[in-house]
Amino acid sequence: YGDSEKIAKRYLNTFANQTNNLGILLTGLKGTGKSVTAKLTCDKSNMPVILITEPFIGDGFKSFLSNISQEVIIFVDEFEKVYYDVGLQNSFLSILDGIFEGKKIFIFTSNDKNNINQYMINRPGRVHYLREYDALDSSIINDVIEDNLKNKNHKTGLLEVLNILSNVTMDMLISLIKEMNLY
Secondary structure (H helix, E strand, C coil): CCCHHHHHHHHHHHHHCCCCCEEEEEEECCCCCHHHHHHHHHHHHCCCEEECCCCCCHHHHHHHHHCCCCCEEEEECCHHHHCCCHHHHHHHHHHHHCCCCCCEEEEEEECCHHHCCHHHHCCCCCCCEEEEECCCCHHHHHHHHHHHCCCHHHHHHHHHHHHHCCCCCHHHHHHHHHHHHHC
């Protein structure tokens, strides 16, 4: 749903048409499509993906990345949780500034942009694309309801409930539809 596939293709096209690394930061509410876009980008790239789940830093990590000469994606899901303090994030900035063999895509997701180092956000050489995700668009909500709600007579009631919520996420929407389909 939405434009995740189109966005993923744009990222990959930009990467194909430049000679250096590409940084991508996807931020916003949980359940709004950040990880979907990141995973689509990884999948459509046909490149190896290195998933970072621990705060690797330092010369050893830089050397590891530098020794990868083929194009690869470095993916850090929930960056602000993995690189949880200013010192770790500052160390990662030097990795983004590093000169490597081959080109790399760095994809970061974050639920809280306020916990991301400002020098990562304000430097296009480090993060070329910053996309912020908010509540789901009404067209996406309608598409999901049309595809998943079994009894369409309940659509109006579902929309009334969703209007009460301030920020509708995919997780919330799917959960409510499943509940309505069961009961």
